[in-house]
Amino acid sequence: MRYDSITEAIGNTPLVRIDPEVHGLRHIDLYAKLEMLNPFGSVKDRPAWHMARPHLEAAADGDGTVVELSSGNTAKALALLAGLHGLKFKSVTNRMRVPEIKELLLLLGAEIEELPGRSECLDPTDTDDPLTRFHQALTEPGSTYLHTDQYFNPRNVEAHAEGTGPEIVKDLDGRVPDWFVACVGTAGSSTGVARVLREHDPEVRVLGLVADKSDFIPGIRTIDEVHQVGLFDPGTYDSLASVTSQEAIDGMITLVRRCGLLSGPTGGAAYHGAVRHLRAVDEELAGTGRRQSAVFIVCDRAESYLSYVRDRRPELLGRARRAHAPAAVTDAEARAEARSVTVDEARQWIAGSGPRPLVVDLRGPHAYTALHIEGSLNIVDEVFEELLRGGLPFSKKTPVLLACPVGEKSLRHAALLTRMGHPDVRSLAGGIVAWRDAGAPLVRE
Ligand SMILES: Cc1ncc(COP(=O)(O)O)c(C=O)c1O
Structure with missing residues (x-):
């Protein structure tokens, strides 16, 4: 494998079968789509590149700065892409809650602007939120930044409709899985993959996963926040379910300790949500002689979330559980x-x-x-x-x-x-x- 640019290594990620001994489903083959193996480390590498690519030349003539409202993986991918093209990257966000990611972004040369808003992600309906006002300013004509606008940009969805979805079908030898399970952040990956799978087979069932009410799983929305996302269409999902941060960590630990997959919390949430949902389906399949398949996405890797795990499950890191922690x-x-x-x-x-x-x-x-x-x-x-x-x-x-x-x-x-x-x-x-x-x-x- 020889490339002229690291961007050529984006996509074509593996689809790996999870050992049935681990998940316990007897009539369903469960596969993990390893988006964490993209070169910048996550499911956002594809959309970041797809959104930025057409504008890179013009950006060099303008302010020379790529801007995105992101406190996580999109920012990481864009910071690397900006550096690669001689541009600067600025991440605008309400408070960054995962310290490792903030430090990593600084290491990548990103400028971070933290605003005093309420939620982790953009809520375009909250016109008082400084993040919303900043978003409006960026979107107005005359802005000299390269603003990739992940919450509204159809190219976010397109990246997955052209890459992630078709790869899943190809790796299943042209078959569409019966189930597709994905966590919802900007809704780009779930919408893009669901669109392609439905084109091939309208019978596919799509399960969207969000964080439980007022819980925090970095990278995805809570059940209350999800309706505020520009790209979110409830029609994409046959059902939406929520996962707690504790369940996400449980899923992550299973993937890490039993499956050899160095998954972060949202991969764990997807695994946990998938197995929980499919258990009843598995029982219905018993005795019918039929088998089904399911695919979930592992969005990124574990290393950036050690402090997240330490706060919630210190015993996993060999520390005593703190009785006086809000978590x-x-x-x-x-x-x-x-x-x-x-x-x-x-x-x-x-x-x-x-x-x-x-x-x-x-x-x-x-x-x-x-x-x-x-x-x-x-x-x-x-x-x-x-x-x-x-x-x-x-x-x-x-x-x-x-x-x-x-x-x-x-x-x-x-x-x-x-x-x-x-x-x-x-x-x-x-x-x-x-x-x-x-x-x-x-x-x-
Ligand atoms: C760790 C992680 N998981 C899941 C997602 C959700 O992906 P999407 O934005 O495509 O809905 C994101 C998005 O940033 C993420 O960073």
Whole structure:
């Protein structure tokens, strides 16, 4: 294999059968499409190259900078492609949550601009979000950047319709799998592959996987966020299911320890979601003499997610489980154990005659600077987690009101502080967004 450019090595990834001893399905052949073996390491290599390629020459005459709203694999692929073509790369994102990826991007020479927005990914319907405003500015005529626009660019889908999908059919000797399973981030890979498979055989069933409500699996959307993606069409999927971060890690561990596949969390989520869904199908097939096949995508590799695993499953890395980590509190536990207050109740509490609660704002410093509850203290959630390692950071005599963007993180932290023995900690329901929407006063720094 001899190439003139590393870009020629993009695509033609292996399709590997998972040992039935591992997945336990007796009538279904399960295959992994190893997009992690693309040269830049992920499922995004194909769309990054396909989106950027037609504009590279013009970009060199313009600002010379490729820009994308990405905090992960698209940014990684584009940073490498930009460097390869003598261009710069700038990644614009709401907070980067996976430290290894941030450091890797810096190593690749990327400029990173982190904005004070709420969600990990672009939400075009949220016109207050700085990321949305930045996206609009990039899309307006006259922008001199090469903006690949992965959330809206049809070439994101096309890359998979021309490459990933046809390769699966070819490697199955011209047959279409009965099932195709993929995690949904921008929806590019699932949409492109599903389109091609359906052209060959409309009977194929497509299962889309997203992260469980308010859970975080890097690279994919939550069930609430998925409808905001420009390329997402619910008609693409026969069903959509959610996977928790714990299940994603379980799947990843099976792929890593039993299958020789150095998968990251979304590959694990796809494996877990596929096996869970196909178990019932497998039972129906028993005794019919029929066999089916299924394909899922392994999107990227494990190495960038060690801190992600360490936070959620420290015992896998030989560390003791931390009792006082927010990841140790499930959503159901947070709802059952934490006390939450509405905006009206919080305002009465703050203005009341009893001891004034200490209001702790867990958002990032930009968001806090822009607008916050008067007198509140800004402790970014990661720093707050560190503080909890050392025990309760407040006197038990001080009542505490925790606020975050939408009231989910603060609920977990409130549950934790309650577990740690704090007698009066409450979470602001709906977060600063609900406070703002209720017209309650906010101050600017
Ligand atoms: C690790 C990982 N898994 C899954 C996906 C989802 O792929 P898509 O954007 O094609 O929906 C992404 C997208 O960035 C990703 O980075």
